[in-house]
Amino acid sequence: VILVEDLAKLWRLQELELEAARWRRELEQEDQSDGIRQKAEIVLQFEERLRELDNRLASQRKSLKKWEQQLKEKNAQAMELQQQLYGGTVNNPKELESLQQKHIDLMREIAGAEDDYLDVVESLDEAEASKKELEQDVNELRTTQKELSSQFAAWREEIETRLALLEHECRQEEQDIDLELLTTYRKLASQKAGIGVARLNNQTCGACHMEVPLFMAKEVIRGKRLVFCESCGRILYGG
Numbered sequence: 001v002i003l004v005e006d007l008a009k010l011w012r013l014q015e016l017e018l019e020a021a022r023w024r025r026e027l028e029q030e031d032q033s034d035g036i037r038q039k040a041e042i043v044l045q046f047e048e049r050l051r052e053l054d055n056r057l058a059s060q061r062k063s064l065k066k067w068e069q070q071l072k073e074k075n076a077q078a079m080e081l082q083q084q085l086y087g088g089t090v091n092n093p094k095e096l097e098s099l100q101q102k103h104i105d106l107m108r109e110i111a112g113a114e115d116d117y118l119d120v121v122e123s124l125d126e127a128e129a130s131k132k133e134l135e136q137d138v139n140e141l142r143t144t145q146k147e148l149s150s151q152f153a154a155w156r157e158e159i160e161t162r163l164a165l166l167e168h169e170c171r172q173e174e175q176d177i178d179l180e181l182l183t184t185y186r187k188l189a190s191q192k193a194g195i196g197v198a199r200l201n202n203q204t205c206g207a208c209h210m211e212v213p214l215f216m217a218k219e220v221i222r223g224k225r226l227v228f229c230e231s232c233g234r235i236l237y238g239g
């Protein structure tokens with residue numbers, strides 16, 4: 001009778017230990033933290049791209065300022081020419097004609113430069129807009145990454161807590177089991193993937209699924225002495 005009870009406790013202990021082992025394996029799996037690392041890497045890459053874009057835009061804005069300055073100077077020159085032309089100080093027709101030509105050329109030059117200038121302003125505005133989009137993407141990524149890593153940390157903590165509880169339960173369960181039986185179980189479990197005791201299911205061993213002779217099966221059910229599976233060597237439990 002005592003053996004039957006001990007085997008039931010042993011079975012319960014094994015279930016707890018197998019569950020603890022499952023959680024421990026789960027914790028050891030680095031897949032999730034790898035995923036989080038990859039996301040952090042992507043965030044860094046995006047930030048780097050953003051910095052490059054920022055630098056490029058800043059230098060383009062700078063050259064745009066120079067361009068603006070040149071346009072102003074050319075417009076001032078044109079004004080000057082106009083004043084000369086209509087100020088009544090030039091009487092020589094040849095000189096007048098050359099001034100007129102100069103003025104026409106300058107105005108044409110200014111018109112072309114202004115068109116180019118406006119094109120560049122427009123493309124810069126577009127670049128600024130896509131920069132803003134990129135910034136948004138980076139922010140979203142950063143948030144997701146942070147959420148993931150805090151979720152992962154919470155998950156780890158939860159499992160570690162469960163594991164600590166399970167281990168505590170195991171220690172408690174162990175205390176009530178006959179020491180000799182426990183030692184035999186431990187030895188078998190360490191050799192057989194953590195499974196030292198197998199349940200008997202309709203005359204077959206629950207671990208290796210081999211048939212157990214009827215007289216042995218009966219002995220297992222009776223529970224007066226320890227019976228081992230003839231194929232896998234595990235303790236058989238009839239509960």
Ligand SMILES: [Zn+2]
Nearest residue numbers: 205208229232
């Ligand atoms: Zn077996």
